[in-house]
Amino acid sequence: TLPPKKKIYFVLGGPGSGKGTQCAKLVTEFHLCHLSAGDLLRKEMQSGSPNGQMIDRMIRNGEIVPGHITIELLKNAMEEQSETRGFLIDGFPRKLDQAGAFEKLVGDFEFILFLDCPQEEMERRLLKRGESSGRSDDNLESIRKRFTTFIETTMPVVEYYRSREKLVQVDASRSVEEVYKDIRSYFIESKS
Ligand code: UP5
Ligand code: MG
Numbered sequence: 001t002l003p004p005k006k007k008i009y010f011v012l013g014g015p016g017s018g019k020g021t022q023c024a025k026l027v028t029e030f031h032l033c034h035l036s037a038g039d040l041l042r043k044e045m046q047s048g049s050p051n052g053q054m055i056d057r058m059i060r061n062g063e064i065v066p067g068h069i070t071i072e073l074l075k076n077a078m079e080e081q082s083e084t085r086g087f088l089i090d091g092f093p094r095k096l097d098q099a100g101a102f103e104k105l106v107g108d109f110e111f112i113l114f115l116d117c118p119q120e121e122m123e124r125r126l127l128k129r130g131e132s133s134g135r136s137d138d139n140l141e142s143i144r145k146r147f148t149t150f151i152e153t154t155m156p157v158v159e160y161y162r163s164r165e166k167l168v169q170v171d172a173s174r175s176v177e178e179v180y181k182d183i184r185s186y187f188i189e190s191k192s
Contacts, residue, residue, distance in 0.1 A: 007032075007086035007190070008106060010093070012158060013115030015062075015137075015146040016122035016129070017172045018179060019090045022115065025180050026088055030187050033084035037092035040073040041065055060136050062145030064153060067098035075105065086110075094154045099161075110190050112161045113183060115172035119147055 009032070011019045023034045038059075045055040051069055058065050070092060078087060093099035103109070123143060130138030137146060161167045170182045 006084065008109035009086065009088050009187075009190075010109060010112040011088055011090045011115070012094075012112055012154065013172055014117060014119065014122050014150045014154075015143065016126040017115035017117040018125075018176065019115060021176055022113075022172075022180060022183055023088050023090045025176075026183065026187060029184060030086075030191070031084075032086045032088045033078075033081045034088045034090060035074060035077050036090040037070050037074060037094075038090075040077060041070060044069075044073055056136070060142055062137060062142055062147075062149045064094045064098075064149060067093075067095065067101055071098065071102055071105065074102070078106070093157055094149075096157050096160060099157055109166075111166050111168050111186070112158070113186065114158050114162075114167055114169045115179070116169050117172040121173050122147070 011023055013019050020036060020039075023036070026032055027034045041055050041059065045052045045059070049055075055065055055069070074089065074092065081087070093102055123140075126138055126143050127140065129135075130143075137143070158167065162169075168186050170179060172179050
């Protein structure tokens with residue numbers, strides 16, 4: 001069972017909007033535990049899991065892996081971190097039903113941080129990273145599929161939580177430091 005009363009924050013944004021980069025900065029300042037759903041899926045794929053081939057194919061195609069798989073990985077990772085004061089969950093939930101299933105499992109959360117960034121900027125960043133990342137989805141074909149999935153399937157999650165006033169939005173097109181300056185203010189507010 002999950003330890004109670006740890007704060008949970010979600011971080012959403014398109015591919016290359018800077019979720020991982022900003023989470024790393026939040027970890028340093030606020031001592032939260034950063035869990036990237038994409039990283040957990042990539043690790044699961046490399047571990048030789050029976051789901052590995054399916055995860056590999058879906059990531060290359062920019063498709064969303066069935067929620068029960070991702071939720072199980074997140075749940076296990078959270079249970080391993082009994083000491084942390086809270087969790088930053090990066091890149092999840094990507095689909096409305098996943099949001100509901102996860103909320104049922106862990107209860108309430110603080111807010112969703114939404115990194116808003118124009119597609120051209122995200123594409124520039126990802127193509128640059130693709131020169132050295134080795135990520136199977138950092139090529140133009142996969143990147144475009146990831147954008148489509150983001151707009152069609154993940155933006156409804158963003159809009160749903162905006163309507164419930166659980167969304168905090170920042171302009172993520174600026175420099176890493178400028179974006180972080182805005183983000184940290186929300187976490188300072190949330191500490192008290
Ligand atoms: N960079 C970052 N910030 C910058 C800034 N302000 N100015 C200039 N450059 C900036 O950053 C991307 C690149 O941009 C880096 O080179 C960085 O230096 C630079 P990063 O912080 O890595 O951005 P991030 O938003 O984390 O990009 P990422 O590629 O990780 O986003 P995705 O959402 O595409 O990837 P994720 O790993 O979350 O998911 C991958 C796939 O896994 C999904 O497509 C899906 O197939 C699957 N998945 C699921 O099925 N379910 C899930 O719940 C999660 C993932
Ligand atoms: Mg990332």
